[in-house]
Amino acid sequence: MPEGHTLHGLARDLNAAFAGTSPQVTSPQGKFAEGAALLDGRKVLEASAWGKHLFVEFEADAWLHVHLGLIGKLSILPRGEGVPPVQGQVRLRLLTDDHVADLRGPNLCAVVTPEHVEGVTARLGPDPLRPDPDSETAWKRVSRSNRSIAELLMDQSVVAGIGNVYRCELLYRHRVDPFRPGREVRRATWDAMWQDICELMPLGLAAGQILTMPDQVEDAKAALAAGEPVVPGERRYMVYRRAQEPCRVCGSKVRTRVVAGRNLFWCGRCQRRR
DNA sequence: ACAGTATGGAGAT
């Protein structure tokens, strides 16, 4: 679930539900009992995201730092009558009269200082979902690296927020050879990929779903431009998780191999550009 | 019941 658009959506939803309130903070599972006690009853100032990191600023310089990792989930729901029953392993629960947020399976959930937050964000590359992300910084890292572009796109210090789905799909959309070293990628190619990801991720945020299929992207862009809600549709991708299936353009079998610790999917015939 | 998988990342080797 969690690539950058997910975390930005959660920050947005946390703000809508909790900004300005002083929620009860608990750790039903117990693994975050100390941190929960520290935050309990404090006022929430603002939630924000940088890449896949989620921060919630509470009053008096206490920040909640969450990273969902591969399997973490955060649900934010309006609260009905009574206290919603705890289901499964809930590391952290925020509760007000109106809302309940449950965090399960995070890679990281900690109370940290403002300095710590600065340290974390300083190590992250530009995030296409933050205002004025700096493409040049990312390009410098890419163009000076011997590592493959498929590895570089997964490196959060190069671009923050891209995960395996956006990586596979972005490379495919631009017909880029995933194994080409960063220093051999053309400037024009990078610029086009950067511009594309800067459009795709806001669509993903608006839809609550990664959209990379040309028809879905077009519909979403039109809806966004018209000020209409972007409705999530069928989960379809160009190459992601389509190993052995025919490429939607040329029909040759989609290939897969582990790159940077995740399964890369690509079309060996369509993706030859640099 | 158990194995395998998942949109991630840190730390050891």
Added chain:
DNA sequence: TCTCCCTACTGTG
């Protein structure tokens, strides 16, 4: 490059 952590769901026996 490997190993481990976190949770839930799917497929297999």
